[in-house]
Amino acid sequence: MVKVRIAPSPTGYLHVGTARTALYNFLFARKHNGKFVLRIEDTDVKRSTEEMVNVILDSLTWLGLKWDEGPFFQSDNLKRYQEIAKKILEDGKAYYCYCTQEEIEERKRIYQKTGKVWKYDRRCLHLKKEEKERFEREGRKKAIRFIIPEGKTSFHDLIHGEIEMNNSEIEDFVIMKSDGFPSYNFAVVVDDHDMGITHVIRGDDHIPNTPKQILLYDALSWDKPEFAHLPLILGEDRSKLSKRHGVVAVSYYRDEGILSEAFVNFLALLGWSPKDEREFFTMDELIREFDIKNVGKRGAVFDIKKLLWMNSEYIRKLSIEELMERIEPYLIKSELIMKDYDKGYLKNVLTMMKERLQTLRDLEKIGYYFFKDDYKYEGIEKILYEGIYENLSYYLKRIELIDEWRKDIIEKDLRIFCDEKGISTKKIIHPVRIAITGITFGPGLFEIMEILGKENVIKRVRRFLEFLKGG
Structure with missing residues (x-):
């Protein structure tokens, strides 16, 4: 059975990129009658918060991405990570590293002067017994590093095809940090294996992590999932979407009045191309039409103008x-x-x-x-003319006499009034509009007057006259 997961970190709001990844995982699972698992990767204790967990859950719920299992928390699984790390140590495929960050940075600085690219120099792999015993007596904190074997590591990506990396480009990376918490690459392998994840669908910024994870699967003799790396979402300058391009939190778009179904539709088209030229899909239609093979390799631009247009179309479809x-x-x-x-x-x-x-x-x-009448008058300079106060004062008396407050009657009366006064209708329509709305644009004036009601219109015109008198 197909089983996929989304694994956000509660160190911040749910990013639109993570939301798109969650959506593709959800669609893939539903398409293949599989399971969609929610895992919270909260091993970054200093930055993870319960508040952000709740925001992430709320955001996924708003998007309609109902998970089948979870949420599971990595912080509840520390004993399991330690157990597997111990096994790798005992198998001779990892070693304790006593190097402090300062020591590593100093060696790195000196090495880089040669113009070469630094990777961990395996100093602790070759420690003598006496050195290890001294570090232990000193109470030095120790991490566990995985030994990278010689050779090459390759995998078939469902989107990018065959990918290969020379193991010589990978350093002996940390699988358990000195604080007792697992590294990202180690924890996800253990979790994905234990949860029975069959397909790992994530952003292509994780491609460099995949060979490391495959090496861990091989070291543990575990079956590997299939991998699919999605193209990044880009800003309008075609660089990776970030805060400098604007707000990237899903909850912001919800709070700003974007409909969830419009946002899902918009996200679905950021990387995936349907077989036809359609742009509007319900969730059920997306599930039916989605195919991971039709996800492109190139990044997709997050076009806020298109999102707003799409949202307006969804609003129009509502009763x-x-x-x-x-x-x-x-x-x-x-x-x-x-x-x-x-x-x-x-x-x-x-x-x-x-x-x-x-x-x-x-x-x-x-x-x-x-709803409110405490607005300021914007663009008033556009409608001012000599005699405006007198004309509007006479018109106010006129509308006070209207018995049946309907837009057609209001309009007819205004035109008769302007004919009688020998003035153009715009000399009344424009001042009345700004008097009752505060702005110089909007729907038809007579429709607005009918909806606001006679009492409100009279009160607002009077207030405007006071403003003109005082100005």
Whole structure:
């Protein structure tokens, strides 16, 4: 049975690259009726936090990536790592290293002056018995290093094909650190073996680690999983995506109003090419269509503009009722509505604004005036003209007399008023728009006036007149 895993480290938020890797593992498992395992690699004790564990779990849940087993924590498995490291030692395939970091750095500095590339010089492999006994008496901390055999190590990558490395390029790497915790390359081999992982699907920045891990599998006479190394996600400058390109945490995009199904769809296309030119997929369609063989070797650019476009398309597909349900938490959190808000009013607002939304947070920015009237007047210099105060004052008296507050009646009355005054409609429409919204753009003015209601419109126009009078 196919069994894959995602193994994030709780030293930070779930990175979009890790999320894409998790998605591909999930799709691969579901495609082949396999298992998707969640493992938390928390052996970096100083930097790992419970808060980040919860953020990672929440992010995976938001993406809809339901794991079948776990979460398992590496920190719960220390005894097993020590047991396997002891076996490798007893088999003569590893040795204790008493070198301090300072000693290694000094030898490295001197060696590099020759222009050669440093790798650990096996000093502790050749220690005499007396030296070992002295270090033990001194209470020196010791790590365990794995002995790299001569020869070459190769493997078949499901994406990149055959990959080979000369073992001479690999140093005797640490498998157990002097603090008693395992190194990354050692822990993942033990975990993947014990969990029965059949396919390791991860970023191609791990390709250099794979020969080391294969050597450990061989040393332990364990069956090796298959490997597939995914292309990196790139920033717009085509370098590896990082914080300097913008926010890279999955939770940020959730908090900014990206729909989970849009984000999953977007991530799926960062490296994988469907057989046709389709761009929109449900999760079930992704499971059905996904094929690891159609994942490319070249990095894919994280295009925020495309993400926003895709998200806007998903928003348009929502019914007004679905959109209300999805947007409500954002509006409550931003204190634009209360928990007992007028659902009919919000429904009217969303019916008007739905086509303009790229995210669930956009209404807070471009539709703030539907909920609050403490806005500033932006772009007011564009609508000022001589006589604006008098014209708007007369128009205010006019709208106070409107009995049936409907957009068609409001529009007809305004046009009649402008004809009677001998002024162009823009001399009333533009000032009224900025008076009741604070901005110079947006949906149709008369639709906005109808939704806001007569009382609110009158109050806001009066406030604007006070502003003009005071200015």
